[in-house]
Amino acid sequence: MQVHILFLLPMAFLLLPGTQAGEIIGGHEAEPHSRPYMVCLKKQIRDKICSCGGFLVAENFVLTAAHCQGRNITVVLGAHNIRQREPSQQVIPVRRQIPHPQYNRETINNDIMLLQLKKKARLTKAVQLVPLPEEDEEVMPEDVCNVAGWGNTRARGFELPSKLQEVNLKVVEAERCWRYLNFIPTTMLCVGDPREVKKSTFRGDSGGPLVCDGTAQGIVSYGKNDGSPPRVFTSVSAYVPWIKANIRKHQD
DSSP, X not given: OOOEEEEETTEEEEEOTTEEOOOOBSOEEOOTTSSTTEEEEESSTTOSSOSEEEEEEETTEEEEOGGGOOSSOEEEESOSBTTSOOTTOEEEEEEEEEEOTTOOTTTOTTOOEEEEESSOOOOOSSOOOOOOOOTTOOOOTTOEEEEEESSOOOSSSXXXXXXXXXXXXXXXXXXXXXXXXXXXXXXXXXXXOTTOTTSBOOSSOTTOEEEEXXXXXXXXXXXXXXXXXXXXXXXXXGGHHHHHHHHHHHOO
């Protein structure tokens, strides 16, 4: 299979032909620090942009997408304006990247990764954990969930926001994602109403969470090059045993 390589900012993502990683389209600025679990992944500590998103699931573990792997990742917690060094921010290098062992760069199956931090985050009003779902917990079609991130905000063109953006998206029937040949209903979610073409994820915020009723149910993964919904998210509930086992295994 031909592999399409998308060079985004300083980071290269390996994706399916005709697909791109997630970004926020048609959203709005989030209330500052209202999503305290949000994490910005940076390739260089002085970067003013995020290579990917992620979310804090333990004091020293971040969950993100496996296609966000890279060298020398540093995470920023407690941020709203990512271009400023806010007093609420905590900048912590990544000690260990733990992608799912069956992650496939061609099919983008098992697109999930844990990042172990070099030290524990200090939990504050601006830095909090987000709960994980129960194993095999289902998200139902028509459920409305939230996605946030610092990715590109334009479906046409390129514009990176300084401040955290968010959008509410509807979970839709798995059949709507059958246009993606490698869509697997048991490990993936189909998200985004095709009738709301200006509300979607697209590129720049891969690895960010789909939060439904306060629980991280999905991870921004991939979709079509034109940014149209629906998009594919990794289903977190399918990987809860793997997540918990690896946190126990690598916990100091």
